Amino acid sequence: MLNVIRIDHVSLNAADRPRTLDWYAQVLGLSGNRHDRLDEPVFLGPDKAQLGIFGDEAPGLKHIAIATDEASQRALVARLETLGIPYTPERHRSSFSIYFADPDGARLEVLVPTV
DSSP, X not given: OOOOOEEEEEEEEOSSHHHHHHHHHHHHOOOOOOOSOTTSOEEESSTTSEEEEEOSSSSEEEEEEEEXXXXXXXXXXHHHHHHTOOOEEEEXXXXXXXXXXXXXXXXXXXXXXXX
16 A cells, blocks of 8 residues: 555646646645746745646646655555556656556556755
């Protein structure tokens, strides 16, 4: 059983990221550090409860990130390998993550916070 600490963030792809960021600022009062790298998120909202806005793929859900502990993530990796479910590991500034898809293609990120 995965020890779910929290839903860390939900990442979305926007057709027009500046327009989408303006919308979130105007409607929800959320803002973040803007930049031009469409394959890197602009995070909106408080730490540990954020929206990540990308602009590098078709609009829609990019992934849902679930925070867990190291032991749970290791057990999940072993389970994914046993079940033959492909995953991709990735080290970030503040986490170590694995990415994989559910049966419908929704992308999940299971991360262990490093800070």
